[in-house]
Amino acid sequence: MAELVINHNRCNLCGKCITVCPFNAISMHGGKIEISAGCKMCKLCSKNCPEQAIDFIDKKRTVVNKEEWKGILVFVENFEGNIHPVTFELIGKANEIAKSINHPIYCLIIGDQISHQTNKLLKYPVNKVFLYEDKELKHFRVDTYTNIFEDCIRTVKPSVILVGATLIGRSLAPRVAARFRTGLTADCTSLEVRENTDLVQIRPAFGGNIMAQIITPYSRPQIATVRHKVMTPTKQADFPLGKVERCFVTPEKLNSKITIRKVMIKEELPSISDVEVLIAAGRGVRGLKDLSLFEELATLLGGQLATTRPLVEMGWVHYSKQIGLSGRTVKPKLIITCGISGAVQFMAGMSASECIIAINKDRNAPIFGQAHYAVIGDIYEVVPLLIEKIKKTRDTNGI
Numbered sequence: 001m002a003e004l005v006i007n008h009n010r011c012n013l014c015g016k017c018i019t020v021c022p023f024n025a026i027s028m029h030g031g032k033i034e035i036s037a038g039c040k041m042c043k044l045c046s047k048n049c050p051e052q053a054i055d056f057i058d059k060k061r062t063v064v065n066k067e068e069w070k071g072i073l074v075f076v077e078n079f080e081g082n083i084h085p086v087t088f089e090l091i092g093k094a095n096e097i098a099k100s101i102n103h104p105i106y107c108l109i110i111g112d113q114i115s116h117q118t119n120k121l122l123k124y125p126v127n128k129v130f131l132y133e134d135k136e137l138k139h140f141r142v143d144t145y146t147n148i149f150e151d152c153i154r155t156v157k158p159s160v161i162l163v164g165a166t167l168i169g170r171s172l173a174p175r176v177a178a179r180f181r182t183g184l185t186a187d188c189t190s191l192e193v194r195e196n197t198d199l200v201q202i203r204p205a206f207g208g209n210i211m212a213q214i215i216t217p218y219s220r221p222q223i224a225t226v227r228h229k230v231m232t233p234t235k236q237a238d239f240p241l242g243k244v245e246r247c248f249v250t251p252e253k254l255n256s257k258i259t260i261r262k263v264m265i266k267e268e269l270p271s272i273s274d275v276e277v278l279i280a281a282g283r284g285v286r287g288l289k290d291l292s293l294f295e296e297l298a299t300l301l302g303g304q305l306a307t308t309r310p311l312v313e314m315g316w317v318h319y320s321k322q323i324g325l326s327g328r329t330v331k332p333k334l335i336i337t338c339g340i341s342g343a344v345q346f347m348a349g350m351s352a353s354e355c356i357i358a359i360n361k362d363r364n365a366p367i368f369g370q371a372h373y374a375v376i377g378d379i380y381e382v383v384p385l386l387i388e389k390i391k392k393t394r395d396t397n398g399i
């Protein structure tokens with residue numbers, strides 16, 4: 001790993017390095033030159049410094065002994081006595097990975113009075129649950145939880161760590177990765193493992209145009225976050241054999257700069273990720289008022305309306321309704337897409353749906369490549385007909 005080191009005794013603050021940096025990564029603060037994370041190590045500053053005050057130091061990369069890191073550790077997010085469902089999806093993936101490299105599966109659970117939760121976890125193919133309990137850990141505080149996570153990793157030395165890409169997971173995982181100066185891949189859509197225990201972390205990149213395969217070959221642990229509903233939940237183990245290890249929480253791990261004054265539960269409609277039926281509207285919809293048509297169909301089928309990104313960008317619907325790479329991942333039993341072309345960024349968020357019915361007037365629309373049923377037609381003709389048909393059938397059957 002290379003590093004640029006400024007010799008402040010030699011630097012006369014001429015500012016030449018600031019001018020030559022093509023990445024705007026150098027600035028002057030408090031009478032000192034600073035190099036930010038935007039630096040790409042092009043060395044132009046070092047070469048152009050008249051005082052030779054910037055040294056490029058090429059440190060030899062330290063390579064970790066992979067044999068010393070064993071196990072797949074799943075972070076168990078829990079709130080008010082409920083384990084987040086992404087946990088069981090992560091255990092499912094951990095199980096697949098563990099089988100191919102013959103590693104154990106561990107869970108880490110942090111909180112207060114949560115020991116009963118470990119019984120739920122032990123029904124699954126988990127070898128050991130590491131339990132950290134303390135009243136100070138009742139609510140998530142990123143600094144204390146990072147300390148505890150670090151403690152667990154130093155004890156267990158897991159090769160792979162899986163964390164849900166929830167609000168908490170997204171805040172916690174990068175901090176943990178930074179403590180170990182190791183890699184983290186966010187929002188993985190698929191995970192594979194090589195014989196040498198390198199985790200192949202697959203996720204869309206460059207706006208969804210490529211599926212990047214990311215590995216962490218020089219450091220351990222390897223950390224990946226995965227969104228809820230991307231992986232399949234695991235089944236309970238036939239012969240659960242796991243154990244609980246209660247871990248000691250030292251007082252200094254609980255030092256926090258965060259004070260929690262009040263915890264309030266936000267009233268929310270079920271998220272589009274949690275419903276079984278979705279009617280997804282796209283740019284084929286001509287105006288905001290027309291959305292009521294698709295909302296009516298959604299209500300009739302006991303589902304919710306969701307949309308593509310352009311409708312969110314036009315301000316027609318709230319972001320929480322957006323499906324896709326930069327929106328929510330959904331896996332409903334039924335999704336009917338109306339006037340949606342099927343761009344990769346949209347498909348990335350819904351391709352695992354159980355039944356996809358696509359309505360589009362363009363027979364060459366990419367969405368038809370993934371739909372289970374294709375309706376080639378105008379949404380303004382097909383959807384009203386569908387609504388009428390459902391209502392008639394219900395009237396006839398007295399529903």
Ligand SMILES: Cc1cc2nc3c(=O)[nH]c(=O)nc-3n(C[C@H](O)[C@H](O)[C@H](O)COP(=O)(O)OP(=O)(O)OC[C@H]3O[C@@H](n4cnc5c(N)ncnc54)[C@H](O)[C@@H]3O)c2cc1C
Nearest residue numbers: 282283284308309324325326327339340341345361378379
């Ligand atoms: C980094 C990045 C992230 C992105 N993230 C997301 C994301 O999370 N979610 C997302 O959705 N997009 C995302 N996008 C945008 C994405 O690339 C597409 O632009 C978007 O999904 C297109 O939405 P659409 O299918 O509604 O519109 P269009 O692609 O314009 O398709 C409209 C479709 O409607 C059909 N149509 C028109 N009129 C009718 C009619 N009367 N009856 C039937 N069919 C009709 C047309 O034939 C067409 O196929 C992202 C893009 C980038 C670069």
